[in-house]
Amino acid sequence: MKLIYSRLSIWFVVIVAGVLLNTPHLLANEPKTAIAKTDSIEKKEAIKPGDIIFEHIGDSYYWHIVSFKDKEVSIPLLVIVYSQISGFNIFCSSKFHHGHSSYNGFEISEEGKYKGKIVETLADGSIAKPFDISITKNVLSLFISLALMLWMFLSTARRYKKHPNEAPKGMQSMLEPLIIFVRDDIAIPSLGKDRYEKFMPYLLTVFFFIWINNMMGLIPIFPGGANVTGNIAVTMVLALITFFITMFSSNKYFWVHIVNTPGVPWWLKLPVPLMPFIEFSSSIVIRPFVLMIRLFANITAGHINVLSFIMLIFIFGAMNPVIGYSFTPVSVAFVVFIYFIELLVAFIQAYVFTLLSALYFGMAKEQGHH
């Protein structure tokens, strides 16, 4: 028990320290505040909490680590763009000098439709968005957590192979209960004892992918802090994979149930196919859509929550430094509280996504007994 408390307190320190370390650049990061050398009134007006928060939960061509006064420490990332004019361009994002200069006709758009994205100025002076597969902050974070997953599970699998029928040890003893949890509490109840095995690899991968990325997102400094599972592109891909697996494993009864729902009066199906339409949209369109939105919204909301409480310090600080300083402990207390909830949410969202995927697979494979 004592060990758990000491570990928790280490987490406390890490989280609070990370939050505090990261806070100065929230102000400095705003280009106008960093550059503006005007009087203090203008400076106060320059704080835009919304923009700062969105910058943090969004993607970036840099991995920002810390800012101190005017100095910024960030990791420049690889830009890969395909332009209609110059073909593939691969260069380091440091060429943009934090968005202040252009390179090879490419620049980071500061406003408008493509704000924050790389755009290309064409010959006629118009602006177009090239095909952009840059290794952004989210992509790099994705790679890091996938590499972490590979290392974790391949080494665990090796231990299983080398020491069969032995009690788990080390990381294996942390992962084994989770693997058994996915098997016994998610897969078997929703898919049945004789069909679950086929879906286990996907369910396990998706569960650990979401959980590890959620946890990585909670670490305030590099290599964590990116909002991967709170990015709609990532959740969309996950939801689509679940959708395609559901479609490919669906049987006749699943489709009969949609087109000709049993137990429903005929006039709901003919001449206006009201029931098929409702069934189709609910079981085919809405399910993956909801999967995508739920994960994205939960994780993004968590990040926004934490950042909002931190921003409160600067909003109050801009009014009066004394209020800002005196509000800091309150803010930090709230942030720590939200962090603990987020630790829980990180697991719950991984569980929910996996459970619903398993349920959808189970429904698609259900036999016609109802």
Place this chain on the structure above:
Amino acid sequence: MGLITPDPGLVFWMIVSFLIVFFILKKYAWKPVMSALSNREKAIENALRQADKVKLEMEKLQADNLKLMAEARVERDKILKEARLMKDQIIDEAKGVAQAEGKKLVDAARSSIQNEKKAAIKEIKDQVAILSIQIAEKLIKDKLAANANQGEYIDKLMNEIKLN
């Protein structure tokens, strides 16, 4: 809204990297892990079942042992009892034989004593007779010195002898 528009670049990398990792994990991690887990579960189950079986067998063996021991004890008691009986019998028999033998010896001794006695008496009688005759001879020689008494005395002597 940038937040709810999926970025094509990220979608691309997500699909590619997630699928690669998925297939690697599927082949090299999940398959061995799942089979190892189910194998271990089966092994544990078997071991438990085996242990139960062995326990039952042990109990049976123990019961058998107890039964055997009880039987052996009964057997031992029976043998001891028989032995005691046999011992008594042998002692009784020996006693009987010894008594008979002794009696026989005593009887033999008694009869031989009787015989000896008879012989001794006979001898004494013979001696007495001889002595008597000698005495009588001497007496007769004396008495018969006077003829008158001769006849009378002989008669008297003869009578005395007959009485014996």
